[in-house]
Amino acid sequence: MSDLPRKAVTRTAKLAALPLGFAGRSAWGLGKRIGGLSAELVGHDLQQRTAEQLFKVLGELKGGAMKFGQALSVFESALPEEIAGPYRATLTKLQEAAPPMPTSTVHEVLAEQMGEEWLELFQEFDDQPAAAASIGQVHHAVWHDGREVAVKVQYPGAGEALVSDLAQLSRFARVLGPLIPGMDIKPLITELRERVTEELDYDLEAEAQSLYAEELADDPDVVIPDVVHQCPQVLVTEWMEGVPLAEVISEGTEEERDRAGQLLARFLCSGTARTGLLHADPHPGNFRLLPAEESGDGAGEWRLGVMDFGTVNRLPGGLPPVIGTALRMVIDGEADAVYELLCAEGFVKESIELEPAAVLDYLVPVIEPAQADSFRFHRGWMREQAARIADPRSPAHQLGKQLNLPPSYLLIHRVTLSTIGVLCQLGATVRMREEMEAWVPGFAEDEDEDEGVGEGVGAGGSPEEPSSAAETPA
Template sequence: MSDLPRKAVTRTAKLAALPLGFAGRATWGLGKRIGGRSAEIVGRELQQRTAEQLFKVLGELKGGAMKFGQALSVFESALPEEIAGPYRAALTKLQEAAPPMPTSTVHAVLAEQLGEDWQELFEEFEDKPAAAASIGQVHRGVWHDGREVAVKVQYPGAGQALLSDLSQLSRFARLLGPLIPGMDIKPLITELRDRVSEELDYSLEAEAQRAHAEEFADDPDVVVPAVVHQCDQVLVTEWMAGLPLSEVIANGTDAQRDRAGQLLARFLFSGPARTGLLHADPHPGNFRLLAGDHPDGPVEEWRLGVLDFGTVDRLPDGLPPTIGTSLRMTLDGEADAVYQQLCEEGFVKESIELDPDAVLEYLLPIIEPAQVDEFTFTRGWMRRQAARVGDPRSPAHQLGKQLNLPPAYLLIHRVTLSTIGVLCQLGATVRLRDELEAWMPGFVPEEEPAGSELTGFDTVISADISEEAVEGSTA
């Protein structure tokens, strides 16, 4: 029924060819250096050629390859401009496009899931897909009650392809490291693989989307489409138009960028407080900027549309209050208290001893956006942070290698870092402190709980800094 299982051998061959290509280019680079070219110039050329092959292969495949590409794309801001520039369009394409399923396959899935008379459920159904993702594609239609709907149809064999791709990618994760300085790829792939079963279960996605749609109904800032119908491999929700965030990144006005960035930060911090769930797939393809009933009205009145709740982190009590407390303590320069709580919470292992002042000095640049009333997120800022913690010669890198990321915070860490990556792509000026004060328990002193421990925003952002740190947490 599907191309995915039948072409498993082809998929594996394409992915397996990636490390061979990387190795060949490394040999080419060594020859160039022997020939007298500087290591820096040769290194940039190697990065560029590696990126070119990687994104080409990921763009051709669905399943885990595309899922990995989408996750990687939000970190484009950390790439040097000479690497990021040529591939920005390719990365953006991964966020919203993939080769479509044949129409006959789509109809067969709908008949199996909705019944042979499935067409009677729709007044209209467009065979041409409106969007595609890693495990399914979306078709536009009109439900029998007249509502415009989005019909997500899961690729047959998607689970098998997802697991196969991610397993293959994890075998050469170390070779992908140079693409994103300061970030270890291996735990990202591991975390994506661990959540395959949840993403394939449309009942869980429908449950999470219903919770958000109910909570944000009539919200002045955030829109979540209602769930219309759901079964194992088909999910029908209300249709949401609007300006895709990828278009705002590419061509948006300053006002649109700032509005999108502010609302993205607001949704990141308010979602767990209001629903007990953290939307855990914050790539630009999952967001829209909605002008509402008055397209010519002020951008300040536009709302953020949120899609795809297939991956969520369940936080029934919201983000822990200690996140806000630890962030505030770091901003206040309480080095000894912060370090003590890092140790108590497992971010510093018992066998490691660090200088509290050095730890504070390491953290402060990372949480710069929270130090001021408003902050402009830029690709340049993201690159500087990545270079600071990713350069093996830097003190920050050496200290970061000794920090540990507890497994419970892997997903919160990735979502936070991914959101910051999108804000940097937007180049948005955001009043982050406003959102922290409104939604982050413990950030305002009066809300500080007794006996708080550190599980904080600062360590969540910083703990991506080394392979050793994350591998230590997932062993």
């Protein structure tokens, strides 16, 4: 296997070939239509061929290209089902694996970061990587004290690759956009670029993971591996077995899917309230289902294992209360109150006037999961929502173009949409309202606005680290 392609000219050439390939296939598609095939059939074929080429290139390049692919992958539920199958298979490969770097390179990084005698820190070290991600790969090993560990080694040149790839991809945002209906690609790439420096620093990742592990140490439902050793480009954590969430999506039973979905929703809603950090990389490759320890009667339930804390949003007070308050108002049908709150928070610009009832109609379908006692997430529902927002002829599309997402809410918005995408891939039935009432400030109807939710956590203010991008809320 080759090393991570590091020369900017090589990476740029590969990425630059993508839109040229798209243009070539579009011309091919026009020929097919002239030959008598319907626009719908030709469009589906083009989308499938485009997806195959896109994710083949992203997987080979790793770096920012693969990071973009992983972020995009959770939205495959929005694709028409007849082409989602091949697309899904390609995306799953991105989530779980990528071509590994040579063993000699791995040893060089370990020696540079941990010292020439690095091997003495381990009882065993497997040179064959157990998993690969966008900026590093993971090796299974046994630490000197006998603990099984995961050793994440950063690819040399990963920083340069991230910056170069995302800068190049931002130029193609308009071309890449049609891959996922209703998804604005450019703000996603912009936000990924702004997180580059933080994600490259494994010391920061270790700090975030340690905080989560400490706060959730006694949690019966969620497992966070402890940090064992850290360096700027090498991170050693406790090893975690379990069933990859991608495998649950493809082969899991209904019970496993529902359990995974419930735990994922609980982690999304409760994690920030309990730690002040939002885990901001919710693609299936970062989650496992683990068998719970058996109780006294011999019964046990699955737990959710969570990995990769390289991308987090720091929200010391938890989620902004305006989110829960606005969602509750939408459920209660309080159109004027919702509109007034959205205007005050900058979701509606001062220069724009909208009809409160129309805004309410736009939002109601999005919060369906929180209205019922339980809600079954599924790909059909996701496609309906994507089509509603993406169709230029629809009132929802026209209204969505006039709404504004304040930069400070961008990452929260993306994480929420991504988690919903994974829940739809699972096809899980989830008691979302229950989790939101327990953990989301402002959502519970009988909640005192001056008091916190969940386990006594205070209500949060605006997010502390805003992104500079803007995105239309969906």
